[in-house]
Amino acid sequence: MLDALSLVIFGRHVRVQCQDAATRALFVAKYGHMQGRQGPIALQYSVGRQGETGGFFVGRAGQAPSPASNPGELLFLFEKDMTVELEKLRPDLYFIHAAVLAFGHEAVMLVGESGSGKSTTTWALLHHGCRYFSDELGPVDLQTGEVYPYPHALCLKDVPPGPYPLPTNTLYTAHALHIPTAALPSEVGEGPALLSAIFFVQYRPGAAAPAVQGLSKAEAAARLFANALNPLAHVGDGLDGAIEVSTRVASLRLFSGDLTATCALVKATLKSLLSNEEARRCLEGPCSHP
């Protein structure tokens, strides 16, 4: 029996028992940065190969295991179940479907529909002095205004355009590319950071240049609510949480385009928004642009 993988996510201990070395390597590549032990086991999973079928399975303790036909589906099913369970374990956090980056102690969120380019934009921005928090999940503490990191491997649907090539140890699955945190060109967030700005990302293929527009707090609240994952765990059916977040931060609509130009625009916009000295130093620092 292989050693179980112990993860600490949002202060909760998640234990993953991998049945074979290849599956364990897959999970270490995807979730390795969150390894640790803290407190009693809150969630327990078993994952691995399913007999002679060539398929996989994922099962949470006390539940019937679900089959997966390939490693990509295995990761998808595990993550989907685990994040729902984590939302139940931390109902105090307001979970938003978003990518999150941090400049110094200030966090910036990218919110957008699937396919809007938020992960690709995140991958590019990681070459420009920020820390990686997540490409998928932005849990906000409504009391403090802080957002917590969820640094699983960054997931892209397609090979990004230049000049941001993929690292050699990128993990390829049937429907996605996973960049382990160890291969990121940036540091990875270890603790919560104050959420200061939100970009609502909309990809405009073929647009001459990216653009940024201010958003009213009401529109930002409505858009945030539409991307909230656990609104019903909060008062006012979650509407008050979205308003709480939108009234604390700067909200902008980002029409993304050429990646390099988009990164330059985001950095220039943030220079005028972020007040923290360390955040400004990060924005003015050298890029790890290839």
Place this chain on the structure above:
Amino acid sequence: MNKPADHPKRRTDVNVRMIDGEVVVLDRQAGLIHQLNQTASYIWDRCDGQSTVAELADQLAVAFDVDANTAVHDVATIIVQLHRLGLIESPNNMPGSP
């Protein structure tokens, strides 16, 4: 008897919040969230089932300093949109209707 179309009445079974003069309406029944601009928010706030469309237009003209024709047009357009979004009670969506 007043017709609902003459005396528009905003739905009361939705979650409503006002932020900086703009209304956000969460309609859980329809699974939709709406954000109204300042003009629509002003009209929505006054759709109490008592005021007529003409009275709403008069109020809008004063509050936003626009001429009467513009106000009548804007109110009519917004009421139609609110109806389409299901945010104004109508004979078909009034409480108690089948």
